Amino acid sequence: MFFAFIDLALDDQAQELRAYLKSLGAEISTEKSPKGIEDDLHKIIGVCDTCFKDVPEQDIESVLNGIVSMLVTIPPERAENLVLAFSEKLTKATGQNLKMITLRVMWLLYQSLDESSPMRYHVYFHLVQIARSVDQMKHVFKDVNHLKSQFASCPPSNEQMQKLLRLLHEALLASKNSEQASKVMVELLGTYTTENASQAREDAQRCILAALADPKTFLLDPLLALKPVRFLEGELIHDLLSVFVSEKLSSYQQFYQNHKEFVNGLGLNHEQNMKKMRLLTFMQLAEGNPEMTFQKLQEELQLKPEEVEPFIIDVLKTRLVRARMDQSAQKVHISSTMHRTFGQPQWLQLRDILLSWKQNVVGVQEGMGAIVKPKIEPKK
Template sequence: MQLPPVFIDITPEDQAQELRAYLKSLGAEISEEKSPKGIEDDLHKIIGVCDACFREEKEDEVETVLNDIVSIMVLIPMERAENIILAFCEKLTKAPGQRLSEVCLRALWLLFQSLDERSPMRYHVYYHLIQIAKQTDQVKSVFRDIEHLKQQFAQSPPSSEQLQKLYRLLHEVLLKSNQSEQAAKVMIELLGTYTSENASQAREDAIRCIVSALADPNTFLLDPLLSLKPVKFLEGELIHDLLSIFVSENLQSYLNFYKNHKEFVTSHLGLNHEENMRKMRLLSFMQMAETNPEITFQSIESELQLAQNEVEPFIIEVLKTKLVKARMDQSARKVYTSSTMHRTFGRAQWQQLRDLLHCWKTDLQGVQDHLKTITAAQLEMMNQQ
């Protein structure tokens, strides 16, 4: 979201007096006279009734009022501006209706960009921005990705507690706007803010993270969750057992778990059994493809418990996910796989990658030696001529 800077030709005191008069004309309970206590007290009183401008029919007039307040606010020394900024943020999060909330979103974004990058108040403004983005379904205009978010606060890093509060809100808002991949990354960042000493306090966050990952139809790489300290703290519990099945076991393992813990899966966690089956079939096929470049339809039917007429549609679904690169031979009733995403990436996968890179390096060296031989031969021919 890009907004132009606001330039005002009059003094902040005169500007505050004009705002007082304007808000009073809209019915706000405020005096037109300047406060004898100075501009900060003026701002407190103006912000206290600034929602009177929401009665205006024209959105640009509302935005002008809010931007005027921002232009005065950023001139207040930061050590005395905290309560003023928080009061302004609270007012704007309560704006009624979609269009007014969008105006408030732009005004708060202007405030966020206008504050010094070292100001700790930027965190509070950003948190309220996300709250308004939740109401307006405009989170994309505020949040790009985790890396960009970290850059925004590079000069004034929030505390761990503040980050946890922000990440929880962001996760909720991103899920609501169907950005499940970004939501998963935010939740992993949230769990990463906990240490070994306080990992036990992250229980609810860890469970929420696991459930979100399992429920997301587009999340298949679940292995990294197991290394997170708050998730490790859940070892021995049913939720951790279920995650482990999705990480490295097959469809039958899931069905056995579901048979014994139906209520836990559907009622307690709120997961959909049919969607779980779909994901486990995809994950199980990936596991088959890791070691079998040639898979028969019959083995797919058996391993994934599919009817004969369900195999081809399933393979097409697998290819659409791009988790596996393969071609299907209907006449031979076989699938030929060329590559697959690994469900887990442990020591064996690192060794495989090392061997692959070593072969690649050797091949490149061979090409380089061959080119040197050709170049030398050509130079020799030229010298002979």
């Protein structure tokens, strides 16, 4: 049985849905509610999950889309409870195929709501929950800026946004999108102020752990400037972050020896930490050494002779450093490297580079002008 509600009045749609759901065993009357369409919808939504079992997928989606078509006609100020009840019903669906149906229906509902509707936030929150369960986050989340633009006409409260960002962070990590997850967590920590930074303790720790564990995150310095992270100063988690921000491999090893149980208790992998610290240490060495011998790398990074070349190849794959390996001379020639920290010295260096570039451009322009400027013939 396939439903087409386009040409039916709301009352008729409601009556058809009542009759169909009752035929499936739902405890619902086939009679219209004397209280009107909103009460009809309330009762229909209450039993709409009856169609989740032993019903063709096409019919399930048609029934749920029919409910959406009625929901969007209800004035926003009276639709909140109905939308929330419907969203919660859909998030409780089980099974991959059924969840994919509810994901499409929730997306239709989200897209059908006016941009100024406060219900868009609640629908999107449930939409993320469903997308996470079926590994479809790429279809509902693009990036932080796009997310904020979605709610520009009706921004959620700060508490609501924090709740959504926490959910997004967990969902993105589950979908192995650690880069976006890290950006979402930084956005979350940015929602706290000096006055309430102490309340963000758990979020700050989660942010630090996610950044340290992510094999693709190397620029950790910005985390230290976040107010909730600064609130952790003096604690071991902050000390560990500081090691990854600016210290060398030997400092991490010392920290690990002194606090082995703490590091392991965080769920961090020591061998992965060592690998990351070797890369970070190499970057730091490359900042002040345009040329390094294999022997120096062995000593600084505690590598065996046969491990040096594979390590350099791994570094080049990250594109953190531009370099050329000279096997015959047992050296590495550094062209450029990403800075581990970007403070005042790096800004001054960047300023000098830009000033030099500007002067060179001016010189080129003047030189070209002298070449192409027509010579003025002297008057006879």
